Amino acid sequence: MPDPSSSSFSLMSASAPSPQTVQKKAVRADILVIDDTPENLHLLSTLLNERNYKVRSVTKGVTGIRGAIAAPPDLILLDINMPEMNGYEVCEQLKANESTCDIPVIFISALGDVLDKVRAFNVGGVDFITKPFQIEEVLARIRTHLTLRRLQLEQQAQNLRLQQEISDRRRAEETFEKSFLASPSPIAITTLRDYRFLAVNPSFMRLTGYAKAAILDRTTADLKLWPEPALYQSAISQLAQGTRCESQELECRTQKGEYRTVLISLERITLHGESCVLNIINDITERKRIENEFISVVSHELRTPMHSMVGALDLLSTGELGELSEQGAQILSVATTNAERLIRLVNDILDLERLKSGETRLNRTHCNIEDLFAQTVDAMRAMADEADVTLHVQAVSVPVFVDCDRILQTLTNLLSNAIKFSLPGGTILLTAALEPDDILHIRVIDQGRGIPPDRLESIFERFQQVDASDARKKGGTGLGLAICRKILKQHNGSIWAESAVGEGSTFHVRLPVE
Amino acid sequence: MSKTVLIVDDEEDALAIATLGLQMKTDWVLLQAGSGQQALDVSAEKVPDLILLDMMMPDMDGKATLAALKANPKTQSIAVILMTAKQEPLTQTGVDPEQVVTVFTKPFRPLSLADEIRTVLGW
Numbered sequence: 001m002p003d004p005s006s007s008s009f010s011l012m013s014a015s016a017p018s019p020q021t022v023q024k025k026a027v028r029a030d031i032l033v034i035d036d037t038p039e040n041l042h043l044l045s046t047l048l049n050e051r052n053y054k055v056r057s058v059t060k061g062v063t064g065i066r067g068a069i070a071a072p073p074d075l076i077l078l079d080i081n082m083p084e085m086n087g088y089e090v091c092e093q094l095k096a097n098e099s100t101c102d103i104p105v106i107f108i109s110a111l112g113d114v115l116d117k118v119r120a121f122n123v124g125g126v127d128f129i130t131k132p133f134q135i136e137e138v139l140a141r142i143r144t145h146l147t148l149r150r151l152q153l154e155q156q157a158q159n160l161r162l163q164q165e166i167s168d169r170r171r172a173e174e175t176f177e178k179s180f181l182a183s184p185s186p187i188a189i190t191t192l193r194d195y196r197f198l199a200v201n202p203s204f205m206r207l208t209g210y211a212k213a214a215i216l217d218r219t220t221a222d223l224k225l226w227p228e229p230a231l232y233q234s235a236i237s238q239l240a241q242g243t244r245c246e247s248q249e250l251e252c253r254t255q256k257g258e259y260r261t262v263l264i265s266l267e268r269i270t271l272h273g274e275s276c277v278l279n280i281i282n283d284i285t286e287r288k289r290i291e292n293e294f295i296s297v298v299s300h301e302l303r304t305p306m307h308s309m310v311g312a313l314d315l316l317s318t319g320e321l322g323e324l325s326e327q328g329a330q331i332l333s334v335a336t337t338n339a340e341r342l343i344r345l346v347n348d349i350l351d352l353e354r355l356k357s358g359e360t361r362l363n364r365t366h367c368n369i370e371d372l373f374a375q376t377v378d379a380m381r382a383m384a385d386e387a388d389v390t391l392h393v394q395a396v397s398v399p400v401f402v403d404c405d406r407i408l409q410t411l412t413n414l415l416s417n418a419i420k421f422s423l424p425g426g427t428i429l430l431t432a433a434l435e436p437d438d439i440l441h442i443r444v445i446d447q448g449r450g451i452p453p454d455r456l457e458s459i460f461e462r463f464q465q466v467d468a469s470d471a472r473k474k475g476g477t478g479l480g481l482a483i484c485r486k487i488l489k490q491h492n493g494s495i496w497a498e499s500a501v502g503e504g505s506t507f508h509v510r511l512p513v514e
Numbered sequence: 515m516s517k518t519v520l521i522v523d524d525e526e527d528a529l530a531i532a533t534l535g536l537q538m539k540t541d542w543v544l545l546q547a548g549s550g551q552q553a554l555d556v557s558a559e560k561v562p563d564l565i566l567l568d569m570m571m572p573d574m575d576g577k578a579t580l581a582a583l584k585a586n587p588k589t590q591s592i593a594v595i596l597m598t599a600k601q602e603p604l605t606q607t608g609v610d611p612e613q614v615v616t617v618f619t620k621p622f623r624p625l626s627l628a629d630e631i632r633t634v635l636g637w
Contacts, residue, residue, distance in 0.1 A: 303599045304525060307621030311531035314625050320538055343621055 029146050030054040030071075034064035034090060035079035035108060040131065044077060047135060048142075061085035065093050068100045075146055077129075079108045080120070088116075088123045095124035102152075104145045185280050188215075192236075192268065192275040195220040207262075207283055209255035227251050227259065236277065239268050247282070260285045292353050299350045306346065310339040341477075348479035352462070355486035362403040362490055364514075369432050369440060370395045372404060376411040377430070380419065388424035391415070394431040398440055401514035406487045410495075413480040414444040414507050420476065421448035421505070434513075439493075442509040450501035459497065460485045517637060518543040518562040522553040522579070523597070524571040528620075532566065535624025542628075550574030554582050557589045564635065566618075569598040569607065577609055584613055593635060597622070 031053050033044050041057040048055045056073065058064045061082055068076060076094065080087035087107055094100045107120045107128040120128055126145055129138050180187060186204035190197050196219045205212060208225065215223065226232040231250055238245040245266040252260045263282040268275065313336045315321060317329070324332060373395045384391050400407075411430075418428045429445040451459065458464045463478040481495075488495045492512050499505035519542050523529040526548070533544050545562060547553040550571055557565060565583070569576035576596055583589045594613065599620040616634050618627075631637065 300599055303620060304528070307599065308525065308527035308531055310621050311528075311535065311624040314623055315531065315534050315538065318538060318625065 028052045028054065029074035030056070031075050031077065031142070032064060032068055032073040033057045033077045034061060034082075034087075035059065035077070036082040037079070040079070040108070043133070044138075047133075047138070051139065053142075061087070061090035061093075064090060065097075065100070068094060068103065069097060072099055072103055074103070074149060075142060076103055076105045077108055077142075078105050078125075081110060088119055091120075091123045091125055102149075104149050106141060106145060185282055186262075187281070188279045189269070189271065190220065190277050190279060192239075192277050195232075195277070198271065198276060204281065207254070207260065207281065208252070209258075214255070223255075224253055227253050232264075235264060235266055239266055239277065244268075249284075252281070261288045292356065295349060295353050299346045299353075302346050303343070306339065306343055310336070310343060313339055345477045345479075348477040348483060352479050352483050352486065355483060355490065362406065364401050365404050366399060366401050367404040368397055368399050369442075370397045372400075372408055372411060373430060373432065375408055376415055379408075379412055380415045383416065384419050384428070387419050387422065389419050389422045390427045392427060392429045394429065396432050396434065398432065398434050398513060400440065400511070402491055402511065403487075406490075407511070410484045410487050410509065411442070411444075413484050414509075417476070417480065418444050418446040418448065418505075418507075422446050423448065435510075438513045440509075440511045440513050442511065444507040444509075445504065446506075447504040450503055451497060451499040451505050452501055453499075456497050456499060460495070516541050516543055517564065518545065518560060519631075520545040520547060520553065520556055520560070520562040520565045522547045522550070522565060522571075522576075523568040524548055525568070528568070531624050532627060535627050539625060539628035550576070550579035550582070553579055554586070554589070557583060557592060558586060561588065562592060564593045564595065564615075564631065566595050566597055566631075569596055569600070577607060580609065580613060595631070595634070 028051065031048055033041055033048075033055060035041050035044070035057070036059050038059065041059065045055045045057050056067060058067055062085060064076070064078070067073075078087045078090055082090075091105050091107075094103065094105060101124075104126045105124060107125045108131065109128055110131045117128065126148075127141050129141055180199075180201050183201055183203055186207040187201045188197060188204050189199040196217060197215045200212065200215050205215070208215070208223075210223065220226055220232065221229065228251060231248070235245045235248040235250070238248075245264070247263040247265055250262055250264050252262045254260060261284050263284055265280045265282075267278040267280075269278050270276065313332060316324070317332050317336060373393050377391055377393055380391065415428065415430065422428060426447045428447075429443070431443045431445070433441050435441050455464075460481045462482045465476070465478050485495050488509060488511065494510045495508065497505055497507050517540075519536065521529055521532050521536075521544065523532065529546055529548065533546060536542060536544055543562075545556055545560060547556050551574055553565065553567065556562075567576045567579060571579075574582075576598070580594060580596075583592065583594065593615050595615050596609065596617045597620060598607075598617060618630065622630070
């Protein structure tokens with residue numbers, strides 16, 4: 001039995017495309033026409049072919065269904081009134097099949113047929129046309145449903161894409177979210193403009209002790225998170241220069257007012273169009289504590305044998321335990337000098353560690369800066385005389401409420417440095433002036449060799465003398481200025497240096513009077 | 515009459531240095547103890563004028579020894595000077611400042627030790 005569908009295909013291919021449609025490049029939609037009346041088929045085929053639709057025509061519902069499944073058309077024109085299987089049944093079967101269910105079906109009914117419109121729509125038809133055909137109406141309906149179908153398909157494709165995109169994003173988000181939430185390193189995202197918190201992870205909340213609601217939308221300044229905002233600022237400014245900031249050491253103040261030592265790494269990111277800072281933090285408080293404890297224990301263990309050693313040298317040097325040759329005495333003095341230096345070094349390390357760990361609290365008492373100056377000069381007079389350096393003091397009488405021993409230690413240290421780096425015949429000026437906001441501004445001005453500009457800041461760090469050999473030559477420990485800075489920091493003051501190489505240096509101390 | 519001073523330190527070397535330093539500079543009678551317990555025994559028996567007491571000692575440290583000395587009517591009036599290698603304020607050690615004359619921080623110089631003692635005690 002010949003397959004009617006194949007004959008319809010041959011029919012279709014036999015019909016030559018009209019000249020006007022040849023010019024249109026794109027082949028138009030594929031339409032399947034199912035009608036038991038050959039005249040109707042022929043009419044529709046010719047009509048549609050002229051409009052450059054691809055047309056397949058079949059006369060039986062079963063053949064139509066098979067053809068539609070084998071190669072799903074874009075639209076089906078389906079005669080209702082057919083023997084064997086009528087249009088409704090064909091439509092129901094088409095709708096029941098997965099590969100044909102979405103194809104729009106337009107029913108064809110003869111004028112005399114009783115068209116059950118409700119049934120037509122119920123079984124899945126989208127429209128109907130009535131014989132005899134109004135050609136323009138038929139074409140308009142076909143165009144409309146093809147457009148609807150095309151839009152529907154496009155919509156489906158777009159939905160698929162969107163779903164894919166959403167699932168991709170959700171996956172990316174989940175990856176980010178999980179890493180952010182589970183990260184053992186505290187992470188916070190702040191705005192670049194005013195360091196306002198946009199997001200923080202649980203580690204960050206654990207570190208700082210704040211609940212999420214207490215952090216979000218607050219600035220670091222609101223929370224006083226960085227006791228030294230200038231240090232954080234300088235880390236941020238590294239970002240502005242395009243370099244990322246890695247492992248900057250900072251103090252971080254928690255909600256309970258405790259201080260944690262952290263390393264902070266910063267990266268600039270853009271979120272919702274706003275420049276932000278990604279802050280990744282590493283709490284090294286415990287590490288620092290162990291380090292400090294180690295230094296403290298080692299220093300203490302060093303002092304016990306040093307005590308015996310320096311004592312033994314002292315006793316030897318009296319000569320009461322036996323007369324030493326001149327060279328012997330000289331060697332003994334070398335040993336004593338170095339033992340003393342070792343003691344100073346260990347004392348300074350211990351002092352600095354205690355200041356750094358905050359173990360030492362200020363012992364504030366009432367005193368007058370004039371008296372402190374006098375005591376400092378008294379203590380340093382012998383050293384100045386020996387170095388042939390003149391000390392000038394311009395003191396003002398200002399009562400202060402400070403840790404007098406610590407301020408004395410600072411002044412002695414600065415004066416001692418000034419003497420060490422002065423040339424014989426030089427002069428050192430010690431001045432004080434009361435400035436607004438009750439700040440006492442102390443200056444120690446020397447005419448010594450000066451400090452290169454790139455070292456003006458680093459000399460306040462541990463073991464950062466201008467010249468590495470200075471400590472040995474000048475008998476210092478390399479810790480004096482670091483100790484001074486810690487002392488001033490505890491007093492909420494500051495210390496810095498200005499210098500012109502070859503002309504001398506000025507050390508400035510700003511000390512709140514209480 | 516010559517003063518009697520008891521030096522207490524578990525470090526033999528430190529004990530020897532302090533003793534020798536005082537010997538060179540004074541005519542005081544110098545007693546030695548290498549532990550807290552020994553210090554209690556010697557001071558109860560000899561009742562010195564001064565005890566130089568090291569803080570860091572095994573078993574019975576300076577703080578415990580001081581408490582025992584002050585608890586004994588025989589020894590409670592003896593002047594005590596603490597010696598420590600730790601630079602920490604007395605208040606942090608838990609020692610009652612009323613019970614000691616002063617604290618010497620190690621390393622101190624053995625030759626100036628006598629003068630420092632004379633200064634704080636007015637000898």
